[in-house]
Amino acid sequence: MKSITVGITGASGSIYAQRLLVYLNESPDVSRVDLVISQAGVRVVSEELGLNVAGTEARVVRELIGEVSDKVIVHSPGDIGATIASGSYLSDAMIIVPCSMGSLAAIAGGVTRDLVHRAADVMLKENRLLILVPRETPFNAIQLENMLKLARLGVRIIPAMPSFYHHPKTIDDLIEHFTHRLLDHLSVAHEQKTRWDGSRKSGRAGERESG
Numbered sequence: 001m002k003s004i005t006v007g008i009t010g011a012s013g014s015i016y017a018q019r020l021l022v023y024l025n026e027s028p029d030v031s032r033v034d035l036v037i038s039q040a041g042v043r044v045v046s047e048e049l050g051l052n053v054a055g056t057e058a059r060v061v062r063e064l065i066g067e068v069s070d071k072v073i074v075h076s077p078g079d080i081g082a083t084i085a086s087g088s089y090l091s092d093a094m095i096i097v098p099c100s101m102g103s104l105a106a107i108a109g110g111v112t113r114d115l116v117h118r119a120a121d122v123m124l125k126e127n128r129l130l131i132l133v134p135r136e137t138p139f140n141a142i143q144l145e146n147m148l149k150l151a152r153l154g155v156r157i158i159p160a161m162p163s164f165y166h167h168p169k170t171i172d173d174l175i176e177h178f179t180h181r182l183l184d185h186l187s188v189a190h191e192q193k194t195r196w197d198g199s200r201k202s203g204r205a206g207e208r209e210s211g
Contacts (some may be wrong), residue, residue, distance in 0.1 A: 001031035004186060005084050005094040005123075010040025013098035013135035013160045014048050020097060021178045022065050025072055029188050033062070034084045034091065036075045036115045040100065077114040084117040084119040087126045093186050094123045097133035098147060101143050104134060107155075108146040124153060135160040148175055155184055166197060 004024060024030045037045065042051040042054050051063040057074040065072065083089040094117065096103060103116060112118045123130040132155060136143065147157045149193040158181070172190045180192035 002029055002092040002186070002188065003032040003034070003090060004030055004188075005036070005091045005119055006037070007094065007096035007099075007119065008037040008041040008045065009098065009100040009116060010038055010044050010101075011100040011135040012044065012048065013133070014045045015052055015175055016133065016135075016160060016179060016182070018045075018049060018051075018064050018095045020095070021072065022181055023179065023183060023190065024188065025065050025069050027183075027188050027190075030071070033066075033072045034075060034082075034119075035072055035121065036074070036077055036082070036084070038077050038100075038103070038114055038116050040102075044071035071164040075115055077116060078201075079115055080112075080118060082115055082119075085115060085122065087122050089122075091119075091123070091128065093129035093131065095131040095133065095182065095186065096120065097131075097182065098135040099132040101134065101136050101146075104132060104143065104146050104150070108149050109131070111129060124155070129156070129186075130154075131156045131158060131182070133158050133182070135162050147162040158182065158185060182201070190207055 008014060024033050024185060037053055045051050045053050053060045053063050058068050061069050061072045084091060103169045106113050106117045107120045112121060120130055151157050160178065162178060166177055168174045180190055183190050
């Protein structure tokens with residue numbers, strides 16, 4: 001049973017966070033989800049998804065996953081006394097999705113502006129799994145250097161880039177596939193049927209060549 005921290009910041013792509021929270025809430029592998037949304041994240045969620053996540057804890061959870069859940073614990077971005085602000089609190093992993101370039105820079109520089117940054121800093125100092133999902137294009141040299149710096153510290157950088165080998169038909173197909181890739185990196189089991197299992201065509205060609 002895993003305890004996972006989810007941060008949502010002010011980059012585009014809040015749909016990924018919403019979909020991930022739904023799956024984490026449903027997963028029997030996950031016992032607790034600590035959620036913190038930055039002030040900019042609240043605005044982007046409102047603009048992209050039409051959801052009000054600035055209210056009470058129950059309202060935030062209901063807006064994002066469609067129901068009230070005891071599993072999802074919402075923290076204020078200004079609460080530096082929250083559980084996830086301390087290394088003594090055992091969180092198996094933290095994922096920031098989407099991760100803004102401002103948050104990326106703050107984490108890379110060890111600067112704590114809010115609870116999202118502090119929780120990420122805790123994951124670094126405790127040598128725990130930290131995943132950042134940047135959603136920006138193009139990247140400038142500073143942003144690339146920040147990602148390289150964090151990657152060298154063991155942070156997993158997973159840009160919100162869709163794939164097409166599973167032949168998506170809709171935007172939802174793209175969202176689902178990428179969200180399940182995030183679950184893979186969090187080691188949360190799922191039943192997604194779009195895993196790559198090798199090309200049958202190339203396999204048959206290889207058999208002919210070897211014969």
